[in-house]
Amino acid sequence: MHLSKSSKTPCEELGYKEGDKFIAGGCMFFTDGDIVMLCRDDGSDVPLFTGEGCHINNGPGKTPGAYESLKAVVKLGEE
Numbered sequence: 001m002h003l004s005k006s007s008k009t010p011c012e013e014l015g016y017k018e019g020d021k022f023i024a025g026g027c028m029f030f031t032d033g034d035i036v037m038l039c040r041d042d043g044s045d046v047p048l049f050t051g052e053g054c055h056i057n058n059g060p061g062k063t064p065g066a067y068e069s070l071k072a073v074v075k076l077g078e079e
Contacts, residue, residue: 010045010070011038022073029055029066036073045070
């Protein structure tokens with residue numbers, strides 16, 4: 001017998017969706033307190049976030065963005 005895991009991504013499990021905004025805290029590529037947006041839910045627990053304060057340009061079209069841990073952000077309104 002094969003038990004299937006949840007088909008939800010880590011973001012979906014937390015109730016997060018692309019376009020949601022977060023406060024960075026303990027990120028590698030954003031400064032603490034930066035407002036970042038979940039840009040791409042890639043199914044991992046380290047999805048793509050974008051924001052002007054990012055130190056690298058991995059966002060769409062080489063815009064400021066980076067893959068960051070969900071543990072290093074707090075959804076706006078839940079802080």
